[in-house]
Amino acid sequence: MGANTVLKTRNNQVVLQLIISGVVIVAMIVFGVIMLLAQGGVIELSAAAFYQMLTIHGTGMIGAAALAGSAVMWYFLDHYVNLSKKIFNTNLICFLIGVVMVIIGVFSFEYASGWTFLYPLPALSAGAWGTVGALLYLGGMLLIGVGFLLLFIDTGRAIIQKYGSLGKGLGWDVIAGKKSELDAPPAAVVASTMVTIVNISALTAGATVLVMNIINVVNPAITFDPLLAKNLTYAFGHIFANSTIYMAVVAVYEILSRATNRPWKSNKPFLIAWTSSTILTMIVYPHHLLMDSVMPKWILVMGQVLSYANGLPVLIITAYGALMIVYKSGIKWEMPSALMFLSMFGWTSGAIPAIVDATIVVNHVMHNTKWVPGHFHLYMGLGVVAMVFGFMYYLAKNDSSIQTNGMDRFAFVVYLLSMLGVSGSFLVSGAISTPRRFATHIPEWMGPAQFGAYSGILVALALSIFIIHFVRYLVVRRKALPTTGRAQQGMI
Amino acid sequence: MKQMIGGGILFLLLGIPFTIVFLESMMVIHMLVQIPLLILAGWLMGAGVLQKFPRFFANWNGNGVSGILLVSIILMYWMLPRAMDEALLGGWIELFKFISLPVAGLFIRDSWTKLKTNGKSFVFLNFLSMFGLMGWLYMDAPIQLCNNYLELEQKALGWGFLAITLAMILYLLQNVFMDHSGREHEPL
Numbered sequence: 001m002g003a004n005t006v007l008k009t010r011n012n013q014v015v016l017q018l019i020i021s022g023v024v025i026v027a028m029i030v031f032g033v034i035m036l037l038a039q040g041g042v043i044e045l046s047a048a049a050f051y052q053m054l055t056i057h058g059t060g061m062i063g064a065a066a067l068a069g070s071a072v073m074w075y076f077l078d079h080y081v082n083l084s085k086k087i088f089n090t091n092l093i094c095f096l097i098g099v100v101m102v103i104i105g106v107f108s109f110e111y112a113s114g115w116t117f118l119y120p121l122p123a124l125s126a127g128a129w130g131t132v133g134a135l136l137y138l139g140g141m142l143l144i145g146v147g148f149l150l151l152f153i154d155t156g157r158a159i160i161q162k163y164g165s166l167g168k169g170l171g172w173d174v175i176a177g178k179k180s181e182l183d184a185p186p187a188a189v190v191a192s193t194m195v196t197i198v199n200i201s202a203l204t205a206g207a208t209v210l211v212m213n214i215i216n217v218v219n220p221a222i223t224f225d226p227l228l229a230k231n232l233t234y235a236f237g238h239i240f241a242n243s244t245i246y247m248a249v250v251a252v253y254e255i256l257s258r259a260t261n262r263p264w265k266s267n268k269p270f271l272i273a274w275t276s277s278t279i280l281t282m283i284v285y286p287h288h289l290l291m292d293s294v295m296p297k298w299i300l301v302m303g304q305v306l307s308y309a310n311g312l313p314v315l316i317i318t319a320y321g322a323l324m325i326v327y328k329s330g331i332k333w334e335m336p337s338a339l340m341f342l343s344m345f346g347w348t349s350g351a352i353p354a355i356v357d358a359t360i361v362v363n364h365v366m367h368n369t370k371w372v373p374g375h376f377h378l379y380m381g382l383g384v385v386a387m388v389f390g391f392m393y394y395l396a397k398n399d400s401s402i403q404t405n406g407m408d409r410f411a412f413v414v415y416l417l418s419m420l421g422v423s424g425s426f427l428v429s430g431a432i433s434t435p436r437r438f439a440t441h442i443p444e445w446m447g448p449a450q451f452g453a454y455s456g457i458l459v460a461l462a463l464s465i466f467i468i469h470f471v472r473y474l475v476v477r478r479k480a481l482p483t484t485g486r487a488q489q490g491m492i
Numbered sequence: 493m494k495q496m497i498g499g500g501i502l503f504l505l506l507g508i509p510f511t512i513v514f515l516e517s518m519m520v521i522h523m524l525v526q527i528p529l530l531i532l533a534g535w536l537m538g539a540g541v542l543q544k545f546p547r548f549f550a551n552w553n554g555n556g557v558s559g560i561l562l563v564s565i566i567l568m569y570w571m572l573p574r575a576m577d578e579a580l581l582g583g584w585i586e587l588f589k590f591i592s593l594p595v596a597g598l599f600i601r602d603s604w605t606k607l608k609t610n611g612k613s614f615v616f617l618n619f620l621s622m623f624g625l626m627g628w629l630y631m632d633a634p635i636q637l638c639n640n641y642l643e644l645e646q647k648a649l650g651w652g653f654l655a656i657t658l659a660m661i662l663y664l665l666q667n668v669f670m671d672h673s674g675r676e677h678e679p680l
Contacts, residue, residue, distance in 0.1 A: 087610060153613040157667060161609075164673035200617070207621050212628070226631050 021068035028060040033456040040450035050439035051112035058115035068388040069247030076188040094147025101140030109133025119229035149203045156196045169193030171271035182267035188255035196368035208234030219238030248387035259337040260329035270278040273313035280310040290363040311351040339390030346382025371430025378423035411465035417421035419454030499536025520647040556573025557607030559599035566596040573637035627653030
């Protein structure tokens, strides 16, 4: 009970971030379903409303995944290094204020550039939205970015304080043979170091292009190179979105090793894989610009080649590691471990359409189709989301005595099948050349969109059941808190 | 004491009319040599000032935040092309430059030791992106930003800012990958 009491107190902020993220994810699914229903011809939606929803859906999903992922990472990293709670809270406050600004910008001032806010679109809306809407959206995003930047500065500080340098956090001294594998930093620290490095770079690039856009919106006479802007935007977007899985994967290492009672070893191949991913994640973003013929050719070729290499190191090491740690371990499958294991499938299978699309000749045909949303719905929907909800089940199990029931297991199956339905519908749409980001579809494209919408409704229902379990845990926590307080004061 | 005298001498040298005219003759020297030297003079003179008035600084700049905020505001003001332009006209703005920048230097000295690692890192990264952005602004501006300096000069200044940004990135990289084990101070 003593250990649980300490955990409960420390988990307050983590729990708050998780529940906010969970609710936001379900709310964003609702927008996704509405868009698919409109594309499927089931409901009528104005083009303006569609693009506003597209903007909020993309922004909200990545924001919620990042918020939840950072909570997972923070929770486990805090076991090994001394993190600042104040900074963690500051990030949440910046996030909430930023989200309010974004929502007002989108729905009250009709801002609808998509999450990419691709220069010069924020300033050139052809009357679809005005300066205030653009400034609210861009300012909100900047504030969210500042909060995350503070958070990763703090994780970097804490890692350097404990391990000496970010290189040592990645285990370079072990790779170099100066230290034995037994003294290597834990998997959670290695992953967090990688995320710290890539996200500080991403957020700095993102802040720069956001400020450039803000200046351009305020004074359109001040312009800048659109290709530079696109590079900065995708350097930020790719790395930041990608990092959500690297943050949440910490839960896989920690939860599966606890469930199987086997340590997840930071051996040399593991450390080399994470160092490779640190570099590759930062330089692979040109695969988003393969259709920009004005980009230097060598960068585009690099984008293709590195994309093949990017996913493999950590993905293979982690997926293979997950299989090995489970193999003949006698693991008792429960919701946390099952969701973690499922996330390995989502991550692995979700990466495949991306690798296909990163091939230049395929990209020229597929990139502007729904094939790409097919990739990231599979990758994020069955990867990051499974990790986050798996962690929520883990926390509930670890901190309280509430049990999962048949509904949770039913929701697991529904979630798996329906998320495959959503992703599959996008991939099929891509295969039949359905363009993405189109508010309306011709009849031939409508079938998969309708299937995706109905699958999306089931995903929302399944995730709601997951959330209900977490809310049950919150209720138990709330009742337990007075006891916790007294325990801390030494009264019991 | 030596530092204070050194700072005073530097300040006086910078205040000689010939030095002022020379340092303000080129935009890049004005922004990237004269202004930093005035800050340095303030930083050096600050050694004595801080010793003389420790209570004042403890009361008004206890954790270094208010001081560094003042520094940021002063430096942001002096990054504006218009501010440089007005200083060239002489008079009050030039006088303000010779007062505000040494004050910024003084507060950098007082605040930097008081700020915690997160605060220092945030300020550093903030200036890093700000310098990068100023570099872009001066290089890419389609119009002449100052009445007193040509477009070519503002492009040179842009490259100067970019060089500083690059140097800051290199410093940051060596700092975070250098081994800090066993050191009492924290990185940055």
